[in-house]
Amino acid sequence: MADEIIASLVIDSTPKQLPVSPTQESQSSVLSDDDSLMQEVSAVLGMGSSGIIFRGCPGTGKTWYAWQVALKLTDNDPSRIVRVQFHSSMGYEDFVEGYKPTQNSKSGFEVVPKTFLQTVELANGTDKPVVFIIDEINRGDPSRVFGELLTYIEDGWRGVQFTTPFRGEPVSIPRNLILLATMNQHDRSITQLDMAMLRRFDHIDIYPSSDLTNQFLIDAGMVATDASKITEWFEQMQQLLPFGMGHTYFLNVGDNGRLAQVWRYRILPFCESVLEFEPDKLGHVSQSFKALERRLSGQQESDD
Structure with missing residues (x-):
């Protein structure tokens, strides 16, 4: 379905579109179809990508570009975009599923889906692209945060059901869920981004201009x-x-x-x-x- 979401175009590594401000939040993408970054994203998605990481030094507008690309992929519909920022203390129970207090259980807790599984439910409810943005992905421990999702986010495992360990319910990652992430190459926690994560994401560099x-x-x-x-x-x-x-x-x-x-x-x-x-x-x-x-x-x- 990736090539149905967006067509493959010619790759050019230098963005042509000059943004008004890479720090400015918008509800409508300023990127044109022939913007070189969008062309790269289009080509990578057309290959059947499991996810894309935008890499670059501080000050290249990675987070801004991720948001602009997400808007472009969702036809400027922010309701189909979800964003999180990784940090060193984030775990599986914060990202996938975990416990929350409740009065409806003898233990006082219940297991609930967290941000990523909530986004999966959102994507399962539509045929349109849904984009999940992970800012500063190299600040988290992928094995701890993703758990079994490291397998099921892969393009070849999309749509395959698996059982979550806490709730014990069947889940599958739909193909219309697009993963985008940003990574600061200067960040010393980059060593935490191990090979298991690196090989599952495609990488697009955003260069100083x-x-x-x-x-x-x-x-x-x-x-x-x-x-x-x-x-x-x-x-x-x-x-x-x-x-x-x-x-x-x-x-x-x-x-x-x-x-x-x-x-x-x-x-x-x-x-x-x-x-x-x-x-x-x-x-x-x-x-x-x-x-x-x-x-x-x-x-x-x-x-x-």
């Missing part, structure tokens, strides 16, 4: 010549930082004062984190920003 950086700066009021200098520095940073840094750091950066604030309170702490054991490289990053500030102020670049 110079075009988006420049557009955000111009839209915020930065003069074109300064925006060009900042964008050039942004491109250099991709070589200095493991996995690079994202373009959304430059949202609403319309002048040099705002840029200095974003550097001090957002970009620099991020660089200090990812370059914790590379002080020489961190020093180089700091010097490169000072050089950028001198260029923006019109000072000579002889010592850059």
